[in-house]
Amino acid sequence: MSFKSKLMAATAAAILVSTSAFAADTIMVHDPYVRSSTAKSTSGAAFMVLKNTGTVDDRLIGARASIAKKVELHTHMENSDGVMHMMEIEGGIPIAAGDQHMMVRGGDHVMFMGLSEALIQGDVISLTLTFEKAGDVSVEVPVDHARKPADQGNKMQHGTDG
Ligand SMILES: [Cu+2]
Numbered sequence: 146m147s148f149k150s151k152l153m154a155a156t157a158a159a160i161l162v163s164t165s166a167f168a169a170d171t172i173m174v175h176d177p178y179v180r181s182s183t184a185k186s187t188s189g190a191a192f193m194v195l196k197n198t199g200t201v202d203d204r205l206i207g208a209r210a211s212i213a214k215k216v217e218l219h220t221h222m223e224n225s226d227g228v229m230h231m232m233e234i235e236g237g238i239p240i241a242a243g244d245q246h247m248m249v250r251g252g253d254h255v256m257f258m259g260l261s262e263a264l265i266q267g268d269v270i271s272l273t274l275t276f277e278k279a280g281d282v283s284v285e286v287p288v289d290h291a292r293k294p295a296d297q298g299n300k301m302q303h304g305t306d307g
Pocket of ligand 1: 190219220231232254255256
């Protein structure tokens with residue numbers, strides 16, 4: 146990344162923080178990206194690191210985006226046959242004060258169901274995360290189908306539609 150684009154990214158981040166008032170003061174979203182499993186996929190998933198930099202425990206309780214009919218918080222669970230499948234997370238995702246939560250492929254993710262438009266490589270989508278204490282936090286999420294999970298020990302790929 147060039148110095149100029151770094152500067153632009155920093156400026157964009159500063160604007161994001163200043164316009165979302167108190168919300169972004171405690172919750173930091175790092176390295177978000179979204180991908181669909183195939184070009185014709187009607188669903189997609191977003192991954193990121195959520196950091197609670199505040200002094201109060203918080204909880205991610207929901208998400209919404211204009212590009213999808215439905216946005217859910219999902220995780221992967223192994224069923225009794227040893228097959229991984231996705232399911233909605235009941236009761237949200239707790240993030241203790243000073244702690245962080247990784248949303249990674251094969252683990253927890255933000256699920257977009259019923260996409261109204263294709264997720265095109267290089268596009269940026271707007272996602273709103275709702276926290277119990279911090280309220281709404283807006284995140285600009287780049288579409289990146291090429292991104293590899295940082296954790297190479299995780300061989301799980303995100304499933305197809307659903
Ligand atoms: Cu999912």
